[in-house]
Amino acid sequence: MTDIHKREVDTLSGVETTGHEWDGLKELNNPLPKWWLYIFYASIVWAIGYWVAYPSWPLVSSYTAGLLGNSQRDDAMAALEAGRAARAEIGTKLIDASLTDITGTPALLDFAMANGRAAFGDNCAACHGSGGTGFVGFPNLQDDSWIWGGTLDDIHTTLKYGIRSGHPDTRSGEMPAYGRDGLLEKDQITQVANFVASRNGLETEAGVDLAAGETIYQENCAACHGEDLKGQREVGAPNLLATNFLFGKSLAAIKAQINNPRAGVMPAWEGRLDPATVKSLAVYVHSFGGGE
Amino acid sequence: MRVEPDAAVGGNEPEEWFASAKKIYPMATHGTFRRIKWAILFVTLGIYYFLPFIRWDRGPNAPDQAVLIDLEGRRAYFFFIEIWPQEVYYLTGLLIVAALTLFLMNAVAGRIWCGYLCPQTVWTDLFLWVESKIEGDRRDRIALDNAPMSLSKLCKRVAKHTSWLMIAWWTGGAWVLYFSDAPTLVYELATFQAPWAAYLWIGILTTTTYLLAGFMREQVCIYMCPWPRIQAALTDEKALNVTYRWDRGEPRGPLKRNKELADQGLPAGDCIDCAQCFHVCPTGVDIRNGLQLDCIQCGLCIDACDNVMTKVGKPTGLIGYDTDENIQRRLDGKDPIYEIVRPRTVIYAVLIALVGAIMLYALLSRDFSGISAVHDRNPIFVVQNDGSIRNGYTVRLMNKRNFERSFLVNIEGLPTGTRIEAIGIDHYFEGRPYVVVGPDQTREIRVLVYSPTGAQMPSSTPITFRLTDTVMGEVTTTKGFFKAP
Numbered sequence: 001m002t003d004i005h006k007r008e009v010d011t012l013s014g015v016e017t018t019g020h021e022w023d024g025l026k027e028l029n030n031p032l033p034k035w036w037l038y039i040f041y042a043s044i045v046w047a048i049g050y051w052v053a054y055p056s057w058p059l060v061s062s063y064t065a066g067l068l069g070n071s072q073r074d075d076a077m078a079a080l081e082a083g084r085a086a087r088a089e090i091g092t093k094l095i096d097a098s099l100t101d102i103t104g105t106p107a108l109l110d111f112a113m114a115n116g117r118a119a120f121g122d123n124c125a126a127c128h129g130s131g132g133t134g135f136v137g138f139p140n141l142q143d144d145s146w147i148w149g150g151t152l153d154d155i156h157t158t159l160k161y162g163i164r165s166g167h168p169d170t171r172s173g174e175m176p177a178y179g180r181d182g183l184l185e186k187d188q189i190t191q192v193a194n195f196v197a198s199r200n201g202l203e204t205e206a207g208v209d210l211a212a213g214e215t216i217y218q219e220n221c222a223a224c225h226g227e228d229l230k231g232q233r234e235v236g237a238p239n240l241l242a243t244n245f246l247f248g249k250s251l252a253a254i255k256a257q258i259n260n261p262r263a264g265v266m267p268a269w270e271g272r273l274d275p276a277t278v279k280s281l282a283v284y285v286h287s288f289g290g291g292e
Numbered sequence: 293m294r295v296e297p298d299a300a301v302g303g304n305e306p307e308e309w310f311a312s313a314k315k316i317y318p319m320a321t322h323g324t325f326r327r328i329k330w331a332i333l334f335v336t337l338g339i340y341y342f343l344p345f346i347r348w349d350r351g352p353n354a355p356d357q358a359v360l361i362d363l364e365g366r367r368a369y370f371f372f373i374e375i376w377p378q379e380v381y382y383l384t385g386l387l388i389v390a391a392l393t394l395f396l397m398n399a400v401a402g403r404i405w406c407g408y409l410c411p412q413t414v415w416t417d418l419f420l421w422v423e424s425k426i427e428g429d430r431r432d433r434i435a436l437d438n439a440p441m442s443l444s445k446l447c448k449r450v451a452k453h454t455s456w457l458m459i460a461w462w463t464g465g466a467w468v469l470y471f472s473d474a475p476t477l478v479y480e481l482a483t484f485q486a487p488w489a490a491y492l493w494i495g496i497l498t499t500t501t502y503l504l505a506g507f508m509r510e511q512v513c514i515y516m517c518p519w520p521r522i523q524a525a526l527t528d529e530k531a532l533n534v535t536y537r538w539d540r541g542e543p544r545g546p547l548k549r550n551k552e553l554a555d556q557g558l559p560a561g562d563c564i565d566c567a568q569c570f571h572v573c574p575t576g577v578d579i580r581n582g583l584q585l586d587c588i589q590c591g592l593c594i595d596a597c598d599n600v601m602t603k604v605g606k607p608t609g610l611i612g613y614d615t616d617e618n619i620q621r622r623l624d625g626k627d628p629i630y631e632i633v634r635p636r637t638v639i640y641a642v643l644i645a646l647v648g649a650i651m652l653y654a655l656l657s658r659d660f661s662g663i664s665a666v667h668d669r670n671p672i673f674v675v676q677n678d679g680s681i682r683n684g685y686t687v688r689l690m691n692k693r694n695f696e697r698s699f700l701v702n703i704e705g706l707p708t709g710t711r712i713e714a715i716g717i718d719h720y721f722e723g724r725p726y727v728v729v730g731p732d733q734t735r736e737i738r739v740l741v742y743s744p745t746g747a748q749m750p751s752s753t754p755i756t757f758r759l760t761d762t763v764m765g766e767v768t769t770t771k772g773f774f775k776a777p
Contacts, residue, residue: 103715103716104716104718106716106735109715109716110736113738129670130670131668131669131670131671132671133670133671133674140674142671142674143674143675143676143677144676144677145677239677241677242677243675243676243677243679287715287738288684289674289682289684289713289715289738289740290674290676
């Protein structure tokens with residue numbers, strides 16, 4: 001080791017060495033620039049101030065809250081509240097306006113569409129799909145087949161009270177279980193199912209008496225689905241000549257439905273969503289284009 | 293393996309091996325090029341600092357600032373031109389023209405951009421002027437730097453840095469005025485009501501101006517700027533550069549000695565080795581070593597040398613804008629030539645004119661309305677109960693005029709019997725939606741298109757959306773597709 005008090009200057013670079021030497025290589029003493037060090041020291045001071053001012057140390061069941069009482073959760077809640085307040089004014093306008101007023105006023109329509117799009121994604125897309133095209137058992141909101149009606153008011157009512165939701169004003173329709181409850185014989189179900197299928201241009205089973213099927217239809221089904229098969233919205237009886245069938249458009253699906261009908265449930269959104277959002281949803285779903 | 297000390301040392305001299313940047317103390321000078329530099333400084337900084345205050349009446353619905361980049365309203369205004377975000381490609385054109393202009397300048401006279409127009413040069417020049425007014429010229433400044441701290445030194449230092457910071461602050465202040473109504477923003481800044489972003493940007497530009505023009509100066513040109521490297525590859529021997537005419541100057545020597553040599557018929561140059569040329573140089577270059585990367589071609593050494601030559605009674609122009617080619621020609625006994633017009637400069641000029649013409653044409657022929665249509669992704673199409681097929685589109689209409697206009701939206705390319713419906717639109721003219729768009733605004737509508745019942749549609753049909761102004765008849769179109777099973 002070189003004597004610590006003796007400064008050794010490297011001849012090549014003119015820089016003082018640290019006195020460390022490895023295999024003949026000497027380490028030059030090039031200290032960090034002063035400005036760099038001062039920023040480093042300032043950072044340390046800053047960090048100490050930060051510990052004191054802001055939440056920093058985790059404790060066993062809590063944490064040090066800091067002198068400023070800062071909380072990101074509170075900030076987020078305040079931001080949410082501010083957002084709500086900002087929307088409150090136009091939200092009130094939305095509640096006051098009739099559904100047709102909303103579609104006729106560009107400013108309200110823009111807001112309702114944006115609000116409806118967001119609410120649809122959060123609340124409706126899980127069943128009806130993000131594009132509103134539905135799945136088997138969950139109605140397609142894009143086409144023009146409506147079981148309970150597709151006007152703005154119809155959609156609004158469905159949204160508000162739901163379907164078989166348990167709400168006192170809910171829409172509710174019940175189809176008898178012709179097979180399970182023994183109301184029709186198995187042959188009769190085959191005949192009536194083939195009749196409905198034939199009217200929809202689906203392939204029918206060979207040797208089935210379609211005329212008998214029609215008779216069975218008129219005696220048992222026409223009361224709700226209509227003599228012309230076009231359904232009846234007052235009782236939620238679907239149009240049996242629609243492009244899409246809720247539970248599948250095939251002979252097997254028709255048979256299954258007559259035999260042991262399924263009935264979907266849609267929740268009532270009144271009380272779950274605020275009235276402005278329900279209205280926005282009605283406008284948004286109507287704008288899909290299948291609305292009447 | 294052990295390296296023997298002798299083998300490791302090698303033969304390099306320390307100063308070649310490493311040298312930290314030396315502080316440069318440019319001396320003040322006067323002359324033609326100094327005057328040109330002052331004139332350019334006044335004009336460019338004058339434009340920069342005061343342009344935002346020029347008013348321009350655009351009618352009731354638009355800001356009345358001549359040059360304004362309205363980030364919040366997504367508009368840029370340049371006198372009579374209004375640029376929408378979709379038209380940012382004009383910026384591309386401007387950048388191409390700027391690059392080509394730089395190349396043309398370079399082909400004509402080397403790095404004159406660096407010497408006269410570059411912001412780094414202009415602000416450094418201004419800062420140097422302030423420095424010399426407070427601390428004195430080169431010799432005084434060197435003495436001051438070496439002097440121990442005293443009250444007078446402290447006062448000068450404080451005065452200098454305060455002045456620098458004021459200029460830097462004003463530079464940042466002028467910058468933010470381009471992004472907001474200038475008089476309003478000045479008032480808001482003064483009363484501490486301006487948006488935080490304004491203060492932030494003033495802070496950033498104050499800091500960068502102060503550091504770059506006050507401290508880094510020539511180091512920006514030598515170490516940070518890419519242009520000297522690119523420039524060196526773009527120049528040729530016919531470009532005018534600040535040149536030491538060594539054929540006339542060498543061998544250099546003191547005035548008296550060289551006179552004696554000349555009297556004896558021995559070779560003697562005009563350069564009296566007075567060092568004025570590199571004392572005035574803002575980048576510390578000795579131009580007598582020839583053209584070099586550090587030289588920004590500002591011409592101050594020409595002024596300094598000319599002043600000295602006049603004093604010693606010799607012709608001026610020992611240093612001047614000249615070409616490498618001419619030195620060789622003079623040595624060969626030929627007359628110097630100056631070829632400003634040559635293929636390289638002509639090509640650059642033609643390209644600049646071409647791009648400029650294209651931009652001008654695009655600007656003059658641009659539409660004042662616009663349409664864009666986005667096809668629904670989910671679902672791509674919907675089959676209706678009557679067998680017709682429906683496609684949905686989000687259509688955005690643009691009105692770039694500052695008054696309300698009404699448009700008809702039509703779709704071409706589909707069989708007759710096609711029906712168009714627009715959500716929220718009550719008025720139709722011959723089956724086409726009639727849409728009103730407010731002044732200088734866009735409006736988004738949802739358009740549903742139904743194919744005729746029973747029509748056999750291919751899986752994809754190209755269609756055209758046509759937007760027609762109902763009053764002026766201006767037509768804009770956009771392409772789209774109609775999808776079917």
